[in-house]
Amino acid sequence: RGRVSLRGALISGLKPHTIARAGLGFVPEDRQIFPEHTVEDNLVIGKKKGPEGQDEWPIKRIYDVFPLLEPLRHRIAGRLSGGEQQMLAIARTLMGNPALLLLDEPSEGLAPIIVQRIGELLRQLRSIGSTVLIAEQNMHFCLGLASHATVIDKGQIVYAAGIDELKANDAIRRRYLAL
Numbered sequence: 585r586g587r588v589s590l591r592g593a594l595i596s597g598l599k600p601h602t603i604a605r606a607g608l609g610f611v612p613e614d615r616q617i618f619p620e621h622t623v624e625d626n627l628v629i630g631k632k633k634g635p636e637g638q639d640e641w642p643i644k645r646i647y648d649v650f651p652l653l654e655p656l657r658h659r660i661a662g663r664l665s666g667g668e669q670q671m672l673a674i675a676r677t678l679m680g681n682p683a684l685l686l687l688d689e690p691s692e693g694l695a696p697i698i699v700q701r702i703g704e705l706l707r708q709l710r711s712i713g714s715t716v717l718i719a720e721q722n723m724h725f726c727l728g729l730a731s732h733a734t735v736i737d738k739g740q741i742v743y744a745a746g747i748d749e750l751k752a753n754d755a756i757r758r759r760y761l762a763l
Contacts, residue, residue, distance in 0.1 A: 609682025
């Protein structure tokens with residue numbers, strides 16, 4: 585139930601390609617890369633102009649922000665590690681020049697050192713002005729990244745505030761976040 589809007593426009597019920605054209609970039613939990621294609625093919629497949637015709641994420645910038653991907657550009661994507669696939673999934677989504685980047689469980693199933701790298705990457709994206717929304721159960725991962733937090737329990741929002749307020753709220757942290 586409810587309504588979802590993006591940049592002031594209602595997107596609830598729209599087809600996925602229409603939502604993507606409106607500016608939402610989605611990185612699914614299972615990454616959904618094209619395993620039989622190269623890294624660079626995956627990036628090119630994701631390329632499109634942004635909702636206002638912008639092209640802020642050309643392939644050169646992708647390789648600047650994701651330096652680990654450039655030497656792998658000719659590798660078959662299905663042969664990448666889980667962390668490399670996650671970086672590829674994020675990079676491919678950025679190639680679509682989204683106004684909002686939505687990540688579903690970006691730390692899921694990754695080694696701690698890779699989770700740290702993904703966190704660094706997301707902090708870098710935030711520092712250059714990208715808007716990122718993360719759906720994540722790993723609160724330790726989120727606490728160092730987020731500016732705001734919403735805690736959902738059984739489908740209901742039970743808490744929403746700035747991340748500093750969440751860090752200071754022992755009752756909410758103990759009850760819902762096991763911190």
